[in-house]
Amino acid sequence: xxxxxxxxxxxxxxxxxxxxPLISGNWKMHMNHFEAIQMVQKLFYDLPLPVYDRIDVSxxxxxxxxxxxxxxxxxxxxxxxxxxxxxxxEDSGAFTGEISPLMLAKxxxxxxxxxxxxxxxxxxxxDRQVNAKVHAVLKHGMTPIxxxxxxxxxxxxxxxxxxxxxxxTNSLKxxxxxxxxxxxxxxxPVWAIGTGKTATPADAQAMCAHxxxxxxxxxxxxxxxxxxxxxxxxxxxxxxxxLMVKNDIDGTLVGGASLKVxxxxxxxxxxx
Ligand code: PGA
Numbered sequence: 001x002x003x004x005x006x007x008x009x010x011x012x013x014x015x016x017x018x019x020x021p022l023i024s025g026n027w028k029m030h031m032n033h034f035e036a037i038q039m040v041q042k043l044f045y046d047l048p049l050p051v052y053d054r055i056d057v058s059x060x061x062x063x064x065x066x067x068x069x070x071x072x073x074x075x076x077x078x079x080x081x082x083x084x085x086x087x088x089x090e091d092s093g094a095f096t097g098e099i100s101p102l103m104l105a106k107x108x109x110x111x112x113x114x115x116x117x118x119x120x121x122x123x124x125x126x127d128r129q130v131n132a133k134v135h136a137v138l139k140h141g142m143t144p145i146x147x148x149x150x151x152x153x154x155x156x157x158x159x160x161x162x163x164x165x166x167x168x169t170n171s172l173k174x175x176x177x178x179x180x181x182x183x184x185x186x187x188x189p190v191w192a193i194g195t196g197k198t199a200t201p202a203d204a205q206a207m208c209a210h211x212x213x214x215x216x217x218x219x220x221x222x223x224x225x226x227x228x229x230x231x232x233x234x235x236x237x238x239x240x241x242x243l244m245v246k247n248d249i250d251g252t253l254v255g256g257a258s259l260k261v262x263x264x265x266x267x268x269x270x271x272x
Contacts, residue, residue: 025258192233
């Protein structure tokens with residue numbers, strides 16, 4: 001996967017200058033497949049090609065648009081990775097309304113968001129389910145983007161770091177160091193999602209550094225320095241620069257600002 005080149009360098013000296021940033025657009029339940037095609041075509045023609053050498057970009061549309069976007073990316077040779085927003089942990093079975101990771105892999109999906117706080121909060125998804133999904137995604141050669149983050153009450157009670165650590169421990173059970181190296185963790189404080197409130201770059205960095213050091217103590221320095229940590233929560237063109245200068249922030253998971261080319265292109269263009 002894209003950040004493998006990092007390992008040439010001694011792991012304990014790496015920074016986010018060595019990890020290839022990943023900017024992901026999480027479209028949530030927005031856009032039909034016609035709108036999705038229009039959006040990626042506009043986005044592609046708006047951005048200079050060399051930007052894709054510097055960063056990875058993934059788009060996570062609703063399931064109904066995956067096949068359309070896969071076709072557009074292939075036919076138009078767009079170096080944009082296809083992403084999904086969720087999947088079931090089983091390959092197949094009597095699970096009405098669910099989508100199998102095997103089906104996603106067949107569509108050339110590269111990244112799958114797992115454990116997004118909206119799924120945890122609105123649909124009762126647990127760390128245990130997230131863990132099963134992480135394994136399912138990995139088994140089919142895709143990369144999980146594992147979302148963690150505290151609520152406002154938890155932050156105010158001073159338990160943000162403990163909450164995030166517990167989510168990581170439980171969501172990543174039985175994952176190997178080699179798998180961790182290629183993993184994406186998205187730190188998304190729940191109170192910053194869709195609210196216009198962004199964590200300060202210093203707070204976001206502090207939590208991302210905390211996550212990396214937790215990963216290091218469990219999986220070792222090489223894996224912890226190689227994995228990429230995204231920040232998510234009201235990311236926009238006006239705050240991408242101050243987030244990306246932080247050492248442990250390796251990209252962003254973008255919701256609202258990924259829905260319009262005028263908002264998303266400048267975020268990606270930050271890297272050109
Ligand atoms: P937001 O969403 O950028 O609209 O805050 C981020 C997310 O939910 O991943």
